[in-house]
Amino acid sequence: MTAATVIVIGYRLGRAHAAWRDLRSAKRDIPAKRKLAWGHTRPLVWGALFLLGTFVAAAYDAAH
Secondary structure, eight states: OHHHHHHHHHHHHHHHHHHHHHHHHOSSOHHHHHHHHHHHHHHHHHHHHHHHHHHHHHHHHHHO
């Protein structure tokens, strides 16, 4: 499970970084590139928030 999580997070980070790098290098078509970049970044952010929430819930449960 941990190995799969690391692979998925690494893939998401790589795609999000590449999408934003493409946006910065684009001279035209910026709205489409921005939409693509946010399309890769949004799932990464939601996944990170979900993971953080899971850790907080587990810590709270362990403390009580």
